[in-house]
Amino acid sequence: MSGMILEINNLHVEAEGKEIIKGVNLTVKSSETHVLMGPNGSGKTTLSNAIFGHPKYKITSGDILVNGKSILQMKTYERAKLGLFMQFQNPVEIEGVNFIHFLRTAKESMEGRNIDFKDFMNCIKKYMKLLNMSDEFINRPLNMGFSGGEKKKSEILQLLLLKPKIALLDEPDSGLDVDALKTVAMAVSQAVKENNTGLLLITHYSRIVSHIEPDFVHVMVGGKIVENGGPELVKKVEEKGYEAFNNIEDEQK
Amino acid sequence: MDFYSKVAGEALQKYRILEEESVDILELHKRNYIPMPGDFDSIEEHGHIDEHALVKGFEENGLRFSAIVGNDISKESKNIKIRKPEDLSEKELAAFGLENTESIDDKYFAYVVSKLDKVVLVDADEDTQESMLIMGSKLNVAILANAGKKANLRISGLAMTTSKRAEIGIYANMHAEEHSDLGIDIVHNEGAGANVLSFSKGSAELGANISFNSAYFGGGITRSRNRISATAPTSSISLNDVTVATNEQKVDILNFIANMAGKTKSESRSRVIAFDRSMCIVKGFAKIGKGSSESSSYIEQKGISVGKGAQVQALPEMAIEEGNVKAKHSTSVVPINDDELFYITSRGVPYESSRRLLLISFASQLINKFGSDFAKIIAYSILQKKIMGETEPMPSANIEFDSVLKSANDLVME
Numbered sequence: 001m002s003g004m005i006l007e008i009n010n011l012h013v014e015a016e017g018k019e020i021i022k023g024v025n026l027t028v029k030s031s032e033t034h035v036l037m038g039p040n041g042s043g044k045t046t047l048s049n050a051i052f053g054h055p056k057y058k059i060t061s062g063d064i065l066v067n068g069k070s071i072l073q074m075k076t077y078e079r080a081k082l083g084l085f086m087q088f089q090n091p092v093e094i095e096g097v098n099f100i101h102f103l104r105t106a107k108e109s110m111e112g113r114n115i116d117f118k119d120f121m122n123c124i125k126k127y128m129k130l131l132n133m134s135d136e137f138i139n140r141p142l143n144m145g146f147s148g149g150e151k152k153k154s155e156i157l158q159l160l161l162l163k164p165k166i167a168l169l170d171e172p173d174s175g176l177d178v179d180a181l182k183t184v185a186m187a188v189s190q191a192v193k194e195n196n197t198g199l200l201l202i203t204h205y206s207r208i209v210s211h212i213e214p215d216f217v218h219v220m221v222g223g224k225i226v227e228n229g230g231p232e233l234v235k236k237v238e239e240k241g242y243e244a245f246n247n248i249e250d251e252q253k
Numbered sequence: 254m255d256f257y258s259k260v261a262g263e264a265l266q267k268y269r270i271l272e273e274e275s276v277d278i279l280e281l282h283k284r285n286y287i288p289m290p291g292d293f294d295s296i297e298e299h300g301h302i303d304e305h306a307l308v309k310g311f312e313e314n315g316l317r318f319s320a321i322v323g324n325d326i327s328k329e330s331k332n333i334k335i336r337k338p339e340d341l342s343e344k345e346l347a348a349f350g351l352e353n354t355e356s357i358d359d360k361y362f363a364y365v366v367s368k369l370d371k372v373v374l375v376d377a378d379e380d381t382q383e384s385m386l387i388m389g390s391k392l393n394v395a396i397l398a399n400a401g402k403k404a405n406l407r408i409s410g411l412a413m414t415t416s417k418r419a420e421i422g423i424y425a426n427m428h429a430e431e432h433s434d435l436g437i438d439i440v441h442n443e444g445a446g447a448n449v450l451s452f453s454k455g456s457a458e459l460g461a462n463i464s465f466n467s468a469y470f471g472g473g474i475t476r477s478r479n480r481i482s483a484t485a486p487t488s489s490i491s492l493n494d495v496t497v498a499t500n501e502q503k504v505d506i507l508n509f510i511a512n513m514a515g516k517t518k519s520e521s522r523s524r525v526i527a528f529d530r531s532m533c534i535v536k537g538f539a540k541i542g543k544g545s546s547e548s549s550s551y552i553e554q555k556g557i558s559v560g561k562g563a564q565v566q567a568l569p570e571m572a573i574e575e576g577n578v579k580a581k582h583s584t585s586v587v588p589i590n591d592d593e594l595f596y597i598t599s600r601g602v603p604y605e606s607s608r609r610l611l612l613i614s615f616a617s618q619l620i621n622k623f624g625s626d627f628a629k630i631i632a633y634s635i636l637q638k639k640i641m642g643e644t645e646p647m648p649s650a651n652i653e654f655d656s657v658l659k660s661a662n663d664l665v666m667e
Contacts (some may be wrong), residue, residue, distance in 0.1 A: 080601035
């Protein structure tokens, strides 16, 4: 599988007339693991949505490039077909859309061909086992009635199934107990290893980083990335909290 | 067939009380309705369906109906007898409220029962499944169904008219005797010029269940009036209807469910997808009558309007005359949800396919409640076709047979 380079250049994003992302620069390559940390409201989820072209978010300046080409004019599904994946923090519950039917539709659409149902189910069951998901998910509507942990697992199952080149994981650790966190982290690691997937892992907390070691860590405050570094940055966040980075933001202003 | 006399007793009396009492309560609904065009009987020219060719086409593609009711064809089965209305006795007519059409205050209902072409009698005392094709260019049919004690009677019907000027009236009268299960599923695939009149009445006796499920595809103007009553303790009733309206189509549905005894359960669910400049009014009225303690009633009305010109009105109403009951209604009319679309497209599914997936799934939820696989498969197949070709003019009364069979295979597989 050929690699991918995702470049975010001086990105500014508005939602409902308010600027949320205020000039973000970031480059993620396949097989790299980036962790983006920041307090609530710092713009992490907005960044993820903007990369995927959510209609509620307006890019006012800057660019998003994949392998050197701007994707701003591309539709959401076209961005996905390039090999980008977004794990939703709170995936929407869709009544009536069967979970497995949806997964099959997505897989067939991504691969541009019909997939043998038996092969598909064998593959799904393998991933469900890896994620400790019960078979009852097979007949459930998409995300309906899923607990917080089940929703995270459902999203990671899609990561495993769709084999993206770069995945944006928006708080895959929130709401998980210790065991579930370990399971999810293990599944993410497997996806990365099998497919050389690059990760942009968004989180508040350091605990998932003990399971998935990052190559790069970025701290985002007030719509900007205020510090870049390696795993040592996680320790700094742990010890000093995000307050310590507010000063950096002020200095940048 | 002496079973008609069974119906003429207490159950029918309760019907009449229900109708008389409901006049004032339904005032709101009377103010929100779509008028039908003029006097149907004055329409001189109707389109034409080659019924024999249609049946042959179905059969060549593996779809066989146990009974056929058309202008030209009448095919009976073991449990379905087809008669002319003039062949019914006064006692039989009275049993189904057909004896004096002048007294019926709904003029459209009065029209259908006064102009009946065929009367379909269904009676079963055991597990019975029947599939029925109802077709014609000007056809009024009464389906009088009785499930005997502990019987399980399921009737599925496909109703079709020509794409040119047509008229189809169906009146289903259901009676479920003690501890029986009676269900009728009717899928309408009507031509664009058709006036569709659908009426149903039903009463469930001790411990019995009645379900009446409809899918409305096509038609120029559709008017549906359903009144089902859980008349005896521990009985349950349910009405489910799915509507896909396109172009200038107009649909007016009123579901009236009533709990008339203790420990009864009633449900009415409607799903509407309105495209183009179509207009749909869906009214749900629930009554929990005196003496119906420990009963439950539920009305659900959900609509999706697709396109700026489409209109959906959902009007729920409940009258509760007894304490210690559960009553609930849920109503929503919305455009397609942007967040849902974003989620599906984020997985690489193109926008149009995502939109169709959402619409088909929305309507399929109620189709899945239909009692017979036969009706489910046909309804699902037509639904897919309508959603896929939503911008096309309403097609004539035809089904892509291959699609029906493929859908059947898909359903079995999944």
